[in-house]
Amino acid sequence: MKTLTVPTPTETDASLPPLPWRRMAWVTWRHHRIALGGVAVFLGALAVWLWSVGLQLHHVYAAAIACHPAGSTACSELTLDFRVTGGILKGGFVLQPVPALIGAFVGPVVLARELETGTFRYAWTQGFGRWRWAIAKLVLLAVAVAAVAGAFSVLVSWYYQPYLSPGRLYDPSSALAHWLFDLRGVAFAAWALAAFAIGASAGMLIRRVVPAIVATLAGYTALAVVVAVVLRANYQPADHFWSVQMIEGGGLLALSALFIAVTVWLVHRRAA
Amino acid sequence: MTALTVPVGPAKDAGLRPLPWRRMAWVSWRHHRGALGGVAVFLGVLAAWLWTAGLQLHHAYTAAATCHPSSSAACQNLIGSFQSTNVILKGGFVLQALPALIGAFVGAPMLAREIETGTFRFAWTQGFGQRRWTLAKLVLVGLAVAVIAGAFSVLVSWYYQPYLASGNRAVFSSPSPLSPGLFDLRGVAFVAWTLVAFAIGALAGLLIRRIVPAIVATLAAYAGLALLAGNALRQHYLTPLVAKGSNLPGAAWITSEWWTKGGRFAFGGRPPIQLLRQLCSASFVTGPGGRIGERGSFSPTTCLVQHGYTQWSDYQPASHFWPFQWIEGGWLLALSVLLVAVTIWLVRRRVA
Amino acid sequence: MNVIEANDLGKRYGNTWALRECTLAVPEGCLTALVGPNGAGKTTLLNLAVGLTDPSSGTISVLGARRAGSLGALDGIAFVAQDAPLYKDLSAADLLHETRNLNRRFDQGYAERRLGELGIPLRQKAGRMSGGQQAQVALTLALARRPQLLVLDEPLANLDPLSREDFMTTVMAAAAEDGVSVVLSSHVLAELERVADYLVLASHGNIQVAGEVEGLLAAHRMLVGLASESARYAQHWNVVHASSDSSQAHLLIRGDSAADPLPPGWDERAPTLEELTMAYLRESGAAASSGHRGSGANPSAVTR
Numbered sequence: 049m050k051t052l053t054v055p056t057p058t059e060t061d062a063s064l065p066p067l068p069w070r071r072m073a074w075v076t077w078r079h080h081r082i083a084l085g086g087v088a089v090f091l092g093a094l095a096v097w098l099w100s101v102g103l104q105l106h107h108v109y110a111a112a113i114a115c116h117p118a119g120s121t122a123c124s125e126l127t128l129d130f131r132v133t134g135g136i137l138k139g140g141f142v143l144q145p146v147p148a149l150i151g152a153f154v155g156p157v158v159l160a161r162e163l164e165t166g167t168f169r170y171a172w173t174q175g176f177g178r179w180r181w182a183i184a185k186l187v188l189l190a191v192a193v194a195a196v197a198g199a200f201s202v203l204v205s206w207y208y209q210p211y212l213s214p215g216r217l218y219d220p221s222s223a224l225a226h227w228l229f230d231l232r233g234v235a236f237a238a239w240a241l242a243a244f245a246i247g248a249s250a251g252m253l254i255r256r257v258v259p260a261i262v263a264t265l266a267g268y269t270a271l272a273v274v275v276a277v278v279l280r281a282n283y284q285p286a287d288h289f290w291s292v293q294m295i296e297g298g299g300l301l302a303l304s305a306l307f308i309a310v311t312v313w314l315v316h317r318r319a320a
Numbered sequence: 321m322t323a324l325t326v327p328v329g330p331a332k333d334a335g336l337r338p339l340p341w342r343r344m345a346w347v348s349w350r351h352h353r354g355a356l357g358g359v360a361v362f363l364g365v366l367a368a369w370l371w372t373a374g375l376q377l378h379h380a381y382t383a384a385a386t387c388h389p390s391s392s393a394a395c396q397n398l399i400g401s402f403q404s405t406n407v408i409l410k411g412g413f414v415l416q417a418l419p420a421l422i423g424a425f426v427g428a429p430m431l432a433r434e435i436e437t438g439t440f441r442f443a444w445t446q447g448f449g450q451r452r453w454t455l456a457k458l459v460l461v462g463l464a465v466a467v468i469a470g471a472f473s474v475l476v477s478w479y480y481q482p483y484l485a486s487g488n489r490a491v492f493s494s495p496s497p498l499s500p501g502l503f504d505l506r507g508v509a510f511v512a513w514t515l516v517a518f519a520i521g522a523l524a525g526l527l528i529r530r531i532v533p534a535i536v537a538t539l540a541a542y543a544g545l546a547l548l549a550g551n552a553l554r555q556h557y558l559t560p561l562v563a564k565g566s567n568l569p570g571a572a573w574i575t576s577e578w579w580t581k582g583g584r585f586a587f588g589g590r591p592p593i594q595l596l597r598q599l600c601s602a603s604f605v606t607g608p609g610g611r612i613g614e615r616g617s618f619s620p621t622t623c624l625v626q627h628g629y630t631q632w633s634d635y636q637p638a639s640h641f642w643p644f645q646w647i648e649g650g651w652l653l654a655l656s657v658l659l660v661a662v663t664i665w666l667v668r669r670r671v672a
Numbered sequence: 673m674n675v676i677e678a679n680d681l682g683k684r685y686g687n688t689w690a691l692r693e694c695t696l697a698v699p700e701g702c703l704t705a706l707v708g709p710n711g712a713g714k715t716t717l718l719n720l721a722v723g724l725t726d727p728s729s730g731t732i733s734v735l736g737a738r739r740a741g742s743l744g745a746l747d748g749i750a751f752v753a754q755d756a757p758l759y760k761d762l763s764a765a766d767l768l769h770e771t772r773n774l775n776r777r778f779d780q781g782y783a784e785r786r787l788g789e790l791g792i793p794l795r796q797k798a799g800r801m802s803g804g805q806q807a808q809v810a811l812t813l814a815l816a817r818r819p820q821l822l823v824l825d826e827p828l829a830n831l832d833p834l835s836r837e838d839f840m841t842t843v844m845a846a847a848a849e850d851g852v853s854v855v856l857s858s859h860v861l862a863e864l865e866r867v868a869d870y871l872v873l874a875s876h877g878n879i880q881v882a883g884e885v886e887g888l889l890a891a892h893r894m895l896v897g898l899a900s901e902s903a904r905y906a907q908h909w910n911v912v913h914a915s916s917d918s919s920q921a922h923l924l925i926r927g928d929s930a931a932d933p934l935p936p937g938w939d940e941r942a943p944t945l946e947e948l949t950m951a952y953l954r955e956s957g958a959a960a961s962s963g964h965r966g967s968g969a970n971p972s973a974v975t976r
Contacts, residue, residue, distance in 0.1 A: 064743045071773040078766060079759070086536065111593075121600040122593060125620050129590065141413055153536065165760070169753035170810075173722050175746050175775035175817070258429055258531055262358060 072184035102207040109210035147239035148268045155247020156260030163255040179316040201236035233293035238300035245307035344456035374479040381482035412501030420542040423517020428534035432525030473510035498573035500550040507645040512652035519659035560634040571638035673736045680730035690716040696882040705864040706857035708874035714857040722751040750814035754825045760799030783816035804835030824856045895923040897938035913951035924951040
């Protein structure tokens, strides 16, 4: 059964210019302001804690460094004071999950929530266009996450600076520099970005928010273990800090870009 | 025009017997097999890791412990390599997050998902009854979670056993079984903390009604409670013992130290710098400061003792481990029961 | 211009064909009713038309010759999905703001006036609105985009009769005053009967009937006579579907008028759209289409 029509060639999109990207700024903020706000509150609370303990730490450090004669009991006591300050922050372990948490609670929600609640049927039929919508959101949020994480890591670097400045209190054999590597320089922001990007992909693939968050945390952990065990064993971070930072940061940035590109491609190709 | 109807007497619930509880077993399983399966997989992977790491640790311990003479360089090497095995797990802090994660990701979605997706309009209008449905689910899934957590904590206890084996504790610089990082991973504490995280999650899910915010709130509340218990409450479960000096059996958990002179309290904690300068300023050169947390080769203690000060320590001996476990497990269990009860009571009042 | 043109269109999910061998041309300026039982493939067809999904076979183009899902198509088509999904946490004002951001054209004044007429406060969150209000808000957002084609997937399913009437009044006004083409799917035909210009009848993933309502009705007759005689006379006519109770038989036949004079005791009349639809739905092998304006003469092609 056919109706008679003269088949016409299909028009291309060339005639309609895309809508300006800045329109997605309000949309992205409105939908993710709670997640971003939550991240800000969480990091803010951590920052307050780091700040107060850090002030104490720097104070004790300055006192220990300035004490003469260096080997006397009193000065050694000050050194011990310094070494004991910090509590659970000392090894840097407590802060290790922070990039994962930031990324895992912002990334998966972007796509999984739309798919889970059906609102993609609204969002992807608006004039803006499906994959442009996705890339605008993901890029804006990625930048926000990386920026906030980057700002936080400046504070973290400041906090740990006494342990890592060369001087008589610096112990080059300590593994501290190794454990702190991910929290300093560009690595912290890069890891948060990677967690976000993994989360975005997980959200698009799994299509449900809570399983996507779990998958993101799992994927991030696997990646962190691989990097720590396989890659970092070949370098001595303490020796050429910035070059290893650039390598790791660059690698994570490329990986994040890849995940985001895959996510956008999936949005473009996969459908209802 | 009046409508003609036969007046119906008030129906009494007493005539209808409640449906048997076991019917909720399949329902609970079917709806939460994803979450429970996920927990099982997650813990399974962790268990595999702990197993291999634990074998490595046990092997290193056996090698170091059976080496004689223990002061020789070769044996010291073995001891050193034992101490640096799996450093990331040593303090136990890494595993602290587990009860929180399990509880948050299983407990919070239980009620939040029903409310957020609207399926409570089905579930709570079935013949089983609103409160009974909730009670059955929470108890069944909570039990499943507790069993899984319990099994896992047996593995964790096995892992940490070399650190806690009696004898040679100082040599191996092992932590006390009561130390904050290890205490709640072993015995009944791990299960109890998992249960309380689950209960917090369920209540948060009911109050907040949205899954992801409920998970976040559960993690935050759990963290607060754990910090409170570990830092403030635990040391007071039983009256601490007091001993002179700080040479205590290595398994003791020192909760505070103070100094007296002439029978009167002098100062608490670390000696004030001014006092040391005043009394101990004679500079005897020592090496650079010792390892983090240890009193190295210099000794303000000796100096102060020479000046008539006496050091005292409050501590909890290792023999208090199980009483503490029961106390903490007990109040955590009571808290879990209370939270579940509040959840069920609120179910009727909070929803539509 | 055809607002939707499909050529041998098909969509498969796994091993199941939700839609198959669909060929149709929906003209502009019509209100098209897409009718069929649940699972017939209506939602699939609409999803293909608005670009939410891609065909497994065949082609589909919209608004003349634009590719479904392209920027040009998205610009000219406004879609309200089943159950009118809206962001639950967004207020009505937020929804207006968002839709304005995401589209080239947005008539803010119209949208605010409409919401005012409906009595929906701008600060009301979508999650707190009733089903009828949500449907109306979704329709307002769609119409405020000033589309050429409005696509509605089962919009009346969750509405009470009053809301349904309000909704259809709005749709009709948009069609009449602003020239918006409308494609509307439903599994309840009675409501659309009065207003539909074009009918597409889907069943089991196939398009059984597609054509202008006027033409379809003109091409069919309903014959009413004695049940006992229906078998005897049925072979004279091109019967689509025969139904009878104890005394009367109703035969839906194709043809402008009965070729032979009617036997005594038999009456003929034009069928209602509902009778036509039900007859075809019961005869799953039957299919029909009729010509539509603007694309040249097209004899009624009938296959069995």
